Amino acid sequence: MNVKPLSDRILVRPLDAEEKTAGGLYIPDNAKEKPQKGEVVAVGPGRAAESGAKIEMALKPGDKILYGKYSGTEVTIDGAEFLIMKESDVFAVV
Helix, strand or coil: CCCCCCCCEEEEEECCCCCECCCCCECCHHHCCCCCEEEEEEECCCEECCCCCEECCCCCCCCEEEECCCCCEEEEECCEEEEEEEHHHEEEEC
């Protein structure tokens, strides 16, 4: 896969949703929530500030992140599901 996001966007591989609860009950497929954890696969070069200076990306490939439930745009690349989102949609690095 040779995908390079533009500006301050990142390419994220969502991590699988939880299979069972803390109490040990298995969650059926139709009751699973969208995952909110993922792994950064690729990052863009960063965005330009109003002054023209380049603002570097804080994330790097391999970072595990938390993001909003409905953040990003779903895309399929080489048969795999990914999200493309702005760096500002990321809440935290885990």
